[in-house]
Amino acid sequence: QQQVKQSPQSLIVQKGGISIINCAYENTAFDYFPWYQQFPGKGPALLIAIRPDVSEKKEGRFTISFNKSAKQFSLHIMDSQPGDSATYFCAWSDTGRRALTFGSGTRLQVQP
Amino acid sequence: EPEVTQTPSHQVTQMGQEVILRCVPISNHLYFYWYRQILGQKVEFLVSFYNNEISEKSEIFDDQFSVERPDGSNFTLKIRSTKLEDSAMYFCASSGVSDTQYFGPGTRLTVL
Numbered sequence: 001q002q003q004v005k006q007s008p009q010s011l012i013v014q015k016g017g018i019s020i021i022n023c024a025y026e027n028t029a030f031d032y033f034p035w036y037q038q039f040p041g042k043g044p045a046l047l048i049a050i051r052p053d054v055s056e057k058k059e060g061r062f063t064i065s066f067n068k069s070a071k072q073f074s075l076h077i078m079d080s081q082p083g084d085s086a087t088y089f090c091a092w093s094d095t096g097r098r099a100l101t102f103g104s105g106t107r108l109q110v111q112p
Numbered sequence: 113e114p115e116v117t118q119t120p121s122h123q124v125t126q127m128g129q130e131v132i133l134r135c136v137p138i139s140n141h142l143y144f145y146w147y148r149q150i151l152g153q154k155v156e157f158l159v160s161f162y163n164n165e166i167s168e169k170s171e172i173f174d175d176q177f178s179v180e181r182p183d184g185s186n187f188t189l190k191i192r193s194t195k196l197e198d199s200a201m202y203f204c205a206s207s208g209v210s211d212t213q214y215f216g217p218g219t220r221l222t223v224l
Binding site: 032034036041042043044045046049089091093097098099100101102103104105 | 116143145147153154155156157160167168170203205207211212213214215216217218
């Protein structure tokens with residue numbers, strides 16, 4: 001099974017700081033990369049998604065950067081807020097498939 | 113805003129018993145999914161369902177599992193003979209023509 005390595009496992013950021021979470025993948029046949037946010041006891045919720053033909057996508061304070069040559073994609077949370085404290089998962093799907101495979105998750109804590 | 117709903121929120125069962133987890137996907141969606149998340153771990157794909165048949169399934173989705181869309185609104189996951197290791201959060205998701213998958217709040221299954 002193709003793997004994606006998500007890092008860091010946990011992250012503590014001060015309010016107003018930038019949170020950066022990385023995922024490195026192997027399979028070049030992946031064609032859809034969403035990021036999900038999960039609060040304790042809740043289901044994952046889509047934050048933002050990108051396809052490999054775009055190098056960057058921004059929605060509000062959230063930005064995905066995609067480096068195809070390095071096979072990496074990152075989530076940047078600008079001006080991090082305590083309400084952003086949650087677990088973040090990168091995910092991906094193969095070309096022609098809809099099944100999502102999730103990364104191992106990053107627990108983000110934003111300190112006031 | 114439309115959302116995926118799941119019942120029950122928590123199901124406790126004895127090992128060897130059958131359980132049925134229920135989901136109501138978003139009404140105009142065409143694709144339906146089940147995922148599970150063992151406590152503290154990543155979300156894992158189980159099965160996807162489209163046009164009244166299974167379109168993809170993972171290695172986890174063995175003969176003990178089955179899915180059904182008994183009517184125009186419900187989508188169910190049945191586990192025939194539960195094992196201790198089936199204890200997890202089970203998430204239903206649905207998507208329309210786009211790739212975005214919307215997750216329900218989950219059912220916590222506890223097998224004793």
